[in-house]
Amino acid sequence: MPKLDESLLSDLPPFSQLERSQIRTILDQAVSRRYDEGTAIFREGHEADRFYLLLDGYLRVIRSTEGGEEIIVLHISPGQLFGIAKALERDTYPATSIAAAESIALSWPMSLWTEFTTYPGFATESYKTLGRRLGEIQTTLTEMATQAVEKRVACAVLRMMNQSGRRTEGGVEIGFPITRQNISDMTGTTLHTVSRLLSAWEKDGVVASRRKRIVVTKPHELVLLSGVQG
Amino acid sequence: MPKLDESLLSDLPPFSQLERSQIRTILDQAVSRRYDEGTAIFREGHEADRFYLLLDGYLRVIRSTEGGEEIIVLHISPGQLFGIAKALERDTYPATSIAAAESIALSWPMSLWTEFTTYPGFATESYKTLGRRLGEIQTTLTEMATQAVEKRVACAVLRMMNQSGRRTEGGVEIGFPITRQNISDMTGTTLHTVSRLLSAWEKDGVVASRRKRIVVTKPHELVLLSGVQG
DNA sequence: CCCGAACGTTGCTCTTCGACAAACTCACGG
DNA sequence: CCGTGAGTTTGTCGAAGAGCAACGTTCGGG
Known part of the structure; x- marks a missing residue:
């Protein structure tokens, strides 16, 4: 795997308060992977064993019904954390994420989550992200209904x-x-x-x-x- | 205000791991209030200055459009925390909550939130609650769409x-x-x-x-x- | 370069459900 | 005990939009 550059993370909110050495550690623990358009990063109901950061590309987060219909709950843009089910104490992913375009994401084993939350600013930022998403989904729901x-x-x-x-x-x-x-x-x-x-x-x-x-x-x-x- | 009984909280998940003395402290800081059917506990967009625990009754959580239509996002049952916007790093309430029946709730100033999250089990339980709610809303959205x-x-x-x-x-x-x-x-x-x-x-x-x-x-x-x- | 698959367009029909309207029932307060 | 208002029922009508069908277009791979 190519060595990742610290500057990848240093400007992103979840990591911006960290020392260069901490970022180095985080990067050394990360797995970087490319996803072709249409590929699933993880699927609804599966064990939430890793959490992710989207570096490049876009994702669709979808939910399916028993009937097989799918709906797109939200999109994810570069720089956002995703698959952070653990933040809400879940042990399976609540939705499926698919690359809407060719995408690159870093990921870490969920076992590191607790450690990450001790980094200054990291927990705060992930909860902000979740708060925004909850708001978005509520807005979508309201729109859909009215x-x-x-x-x-x-x-x-x-x-x-x-x-x-x-x-x-x-x-x-x-x-x-x-x-x-x-x-x-x-x-x-x-x-x-x-x-x-x-x-x-x-x-x-x-x-x-x-x-x-x-x-x-x-x-x-x-x-x-x-x-x-x- | 009548003295509140420790047994009110001791069986509820957010507090069940606590010592009797801790629960006493928590109760002493709480404000208990009754809400008539149809009364708002707090409103969307207002400063999130308190967080709540529903003791008795039921609440509707509603979201409104600019057009004035309202939709019910979810219901809250006794024993649940609500108005915990701070957990998602928000400083205003993202929705309005209305008593669906005559209800009783405890509340605490939001300034105590950080302290509460240090109590064993409290943070975990509140995030579980949020995770469940997010799941519910996604389900509702999917239903609505399909x-x-x-x-x-x-x-x-x-x-x-x-x-x-x-x-x-x-x-x-x-x-x-x-x-x-x-x-x-x-x-x-x-x-x-x-x-x-x-x-x-x-x-x-x-x-x-x-x-x-x-x-x-x-x-x-x-x-x-x-x-x-x- | 051709073929096939994926994506997009358009016309028509038919159903669902929202809009409007009017009347009825019940609960509550004076 | 009556009046008022909130909640409910039912009917009719029409439009929005789903379903179906057929065809057109673009892209990529052999």
Whole structure:
């Protein structure tokens, strides 16, 4: 395995308060791995034996029903901890995580969790992360329960844009590959409906989309469609 | 204020590992208060200045949209900690909690939180609680996204039954007052639809309901309606 | 370069469920 | 004991959106 560089971690909130030597130790205990698009990092219900830090790429966190339907609970961006079930005293992962794009993650055996929580700032940051996620999920739930499909889809696209968007000529592009099916799995609708909505928006010049890629050309218009009060 | 009895806490998981003297200290710092049905204990967005333990009654935890619609995120039963935003490093409450029935809760100033987390078992238990809640919310979200209204309502009723149900002649009764509107707020539908469903179920003898009360007479039938695989 | 698979589009039909409306029942306070 | 308001029931109507079907497009691999 290639030697990892301390600068990988030194700017990330969970580690930013640490000495260079501590970071070195942490890195020496880490396993780094690349995941192809579509690969699972871990699966719902499996023993939570490692915790992770996403270095590069994006992940989808999904939950499945007994009926086999899947829904996307949230996305994970670079720099975030994930698979930290232990923080909530769970011994299995509560959801499955899949690489939405080619991704690289560090991981450590869960047995080191307790030790890590003694590092200054680490526990605080992981609980902040969980708090944010809980809030996000509650927001999604509320949206799902009260908003019509078009608004939900608009919100979902905006959320992805805010989380991963990068400026391009003529708009903000979502930073990872995403299909209509994926969007419908985030919003509890069908890929048909999503396709129709995106076509309509494209006709109005609000978004532009090629296969698996979406560029929001007029973010403000999309905000209006999402129905969020200003 | 009446002197509180140590036995109130000694059997509850967050405190069960503590010495009698520690429990005494904890109780001496607590404020006990009664809340009428419909009263808010705290509100979304307000400064999280106290944390709570529900002694008696039931709470609804609700989230509202900018549009003013409310949805019920989860219920809280006696013995549970709540308002523990600080555990997730938040300084405002992420949701509103309302007494679903006349309720009694203890509370402590949030400044004591750090001290409490040093008590053996306390931190562990609070994180377990949060982990369970996160799981529940994810389940609700998945249900909401994938299931038709009838199944969602059946699931919601079953969940309340499991959490608060008490045996009565001829069935299991939900342990707190609940309106059709409340159920629609849990499932993202309208009170009309809920009313029709309950009427239909009542005709089939699966439930019996008087105003604000619901008795599940044939739990197994309701499980079938909920579509959960056995 | 061609084939097949994965992804996307679009039209049509049919069902579900939300919206509106109106009436009824019960609990409670004066 | 009556009035008021909260909770519930039921009916009708229409639109949103799911399901089905068929076709088009892009990509990657042999």
